[in-house]
Amino acid sequence: MTYVGVHNISTTTRPTSSSPTAIMSFSTFHMTPVDPPGGSPTARRDSARRPSDRRSSSRRSSIDPRKLVPMDKTTHISGSDDFNVLFIGAGNIMFGSDEGPWNHSFRFEHKLGRRLKVVALIDPAVERAKAVLQKKCDSFVVSAYENTRVYKTLEEFVKSMSPKDRPRAVIVGSPPMFRGTLQPGRDIEMQILKHFPGVAMFIEKPIATGPAHELQEAFQIAKSIEDSKTICSVGYMLRYLKAVQMMKSILEENNLTVMATIARYACAYEAIAKPDWWDKSKSAGPVIEQGTHFCDLSRYFGGEVDISTVVAHSLEFDENAGQLSAMKVDESKIAPENRIPRVTSATWKYDSGAVGSFVHVVALQGTNYSCELEVYADGYQLKLVDPYVQPILYVRKPGDDHDQVYRFRDDDPFFSEVSNLIDIIEDIEEDPEGATILSSYEDAVRSYELTWAIREASERSRAEKLAKSRAA
Numbered sequence: 001m002t003y004v005g006v007h008n009i010s011t012t013t014r015p016t017s018s019s020p021t022a023i024m025s026f027s028t029f030h031m032t033p034v035d036p037p038g039g040s041p042t043a044r045r046d047s048a049r050r051p052s053d054r055r056s057s058s059r060r061s062s063i064d065p066r067k068l069v070p071m072d073k074t075t076h077i078s079g080s081d082d083f084n085v086l087f088i089g090a091g092n093i094m095f096g097s098d099e100g101p102w103n104h105s106f107r108f109e110h111k112l113g114r115r116l117k118v119v120a121l122i123d124p125a126v127e128r129a130k131a132v133l134q135k136k137c138d139s140f141v142v143s144a145y146e147n148t149r150v151y152k153t154l155e156e157f158v159k160s161m162s163p164k165d166r167p168r169a170v171i172v173g174s175p176p177m178f179r180g181t182l183q184p185g186r187d188i189e190m191q192i193l194k195h196f197p198g199v200a201m202f203i204e205k206p207i208a209t210g211p212a213h214e215l216q217e218a219f220q221i222a223k224s225i226e227d228s229k230t231i232c233s234v235g236y237m238l239r240y241l242k243a244v245q246m247m248k249s250i251l252e253e254n255n256l257t258v259m260a261t262i263a264r265y266a267c268a269y270e271a272i273a274k275p276d277w278w279d280k281s282k283s284a285g286p287v288i289e290q291g292t293h294f295c296d297l298s299r300y301f302g303g304e305v306d307i308s309t310v311v312a313h314s315l316e317f318d319e320n321a322g323q324l325s326a327m328k329v330d331e332s333k334i335a336p337e338n339r340i341p342r343v344t345s346a347t348w349k350y351d352s353g354a355v356g357s358f359v360h361v362v363a364l365q366g367t368n369y370s371c372e373l374e375v376y377a378d379g380y381q382l383k384l385v386d387p388y389v390q391p392i393l394y395v396r397k398p399g400d401d402h403d404q405v406y407r408f409r410d411d412d413p414f415f416s417e418v419s420n421l422i423d424i425i426e427d428i429e430e431d432p433e434g435a436t437i438l439s440s441y442e443d444a445v446r447s448y449e450l451t452w453a454i455r456e457a458s459e460r461s462r463a464e465k466l467a468k469s470r471a472a
């Protein structure tokens with residue numbers, strides 16, 4: 001038994017106009033006995049492969065924040081048998097880049113240690129795939145990649161796969177335009193269900209970026225996944241932040257009903273040099289491709305959205321206030337109707353009656369994004385700031401007009417996301433409350449639906465405004 005404390009949380013009282021700066025800090029927030037992640041080796045081995053009744057992620061929707069252990073403080077999952085993984089996509093999300101902290105292969109290596117065997121890497125860009133594998137084989141994680149084979153398609157892998165290469169998890173990090181539908185070539189989820197029934201999946205966000213009318217196909221995929229009881233996690237990793245789980249526990253422990261969510265996602269556009277990102281016909285636009293994380297977090301706290309209530313406005317590229325001076329792409333190469341809005345602002349009603357509000361802004365330069373989420377309930381304001389880089393949580397409670405401030409150093413939601421998935425696949429008997437998938441495929445389709453509703457509502461507003469000014 002080890003003791004893991006959320007000792008890196010510190011609390012300060014934020015200066016306000018009516019109070020001097022007061023800083024308190026304490027090194028121990030909670031000291032709670034927990035087992036090494038994954039439970040004891042014996043329990044794990046006894047329980048591995050047992051069919052799980054925790055396959056449906058809808059059973060629990062939160063994790064005790066104290067159980068979100070950073071990668072360098074975890075132990076490798078125990079056991080000695082190979083854990084076969086199939087990677088689909090050899091890009092940044094899978095192998096990292098200097099754009100951000102994402103790098104799934106790195107987290108799998110840390111979670112599974114020498115048990116990790118990447119049986120194949122599927123990517124039509126074969127040279128890119130070979131290059132990333134070469135780097136791995138030149139490093140100390142060679143044992144996971146020395147027998148990895150590269151294929152252009154899943155079918156090619158299925159045709160030549162030997163039984164010992166059957167994966168236990170398929171990790172999908174291909175571009176969303178090739179996923180989330182029932183159409184050949186864009187139906188990877190259905191192909192995985194067909195060729196590997198019972199095998200767990202991880203799918204990156206957003207679940208698709210095709211036209212809005214294809215949404216129903218995504219719901220059908222969600223149903224197939226649910227009906228087949230396939231373990232499936234979608235990459236909304238912000239749900240796994242300790243700060244987010246602390247917000248959840250404050251709401252749950254105090255039996256609170258969320259009244260409002262206010263989300264703001266301001267990206268640093270100067271650093272975004274991928275031409276496709278600026279082209280709605282390719283990326284589906286910044287709300288669907290990027291703001292999706294905050295629309296998803298809003299839903300995580302506010303619950304289901306009444307999609308018919310979504311209203312939105314945008315500031316467009318051809319309006320005076322929408323001029324950007326530091327774009328790194330040549331926007332003249334993008335058809336005017338496909339150029340992205342600079343600002344999208346939306347509000348909606350949740351089924352609970354609560355109100356949601358979201359603003360996506362393409363205005364900042366430099367590299368750091370400015371993202372905040374506020375959640376309000378009777379007597380409470382929970383404000384999450386900078387979740388990507390240095391999450392800070394400001395908590396205002398009844399009985400005190402000042403915020404308590406919590407900082408979360410060493411938190412790695414990408415690792416927690418992978419760690420929880422593996423623990424669910426391994427089905428750790430000893431700690432049934434220990435692992436949870438926080439974003440199911442169906443849940444992720446609903447976030448996707450919300451982002452499309454926002455885009456469409458803003459386009460309707462713009463069309464109405466243009467029609468009015470033409471008529472005037």
Ligand SMILES: NC(=O)c1ccc[n+]([C@@H]2O[C@H](COP(=O)([O-])OP(=O)(O)OC[C@H]3O[C@@H](n4cnc5c(N)ncnc54)[C@H](O)[C@@H]3O)[C@@H](O)[C@H]2O)c1
Pocket residue numbers: 088089090091092093094102122123124125128173174175176178204205206235236237289
């Ligand atoms: N959660 C996060 O914070 C986060 C961060 C980065 C990316 N992502 C998501 O990950 C996904 C991939 O993004 P990326 O940055 O790695 O993109 P990328 O362009 O760097 O890599 C995508 C790779 O997929 C390959 N590919 C194209 N079609 C394919 C197909 N049909 N089958 C298999 N591979 C195919 C491409 O050749 C490329 O190598 C996107 O959905 C993106 O939104 C999420």
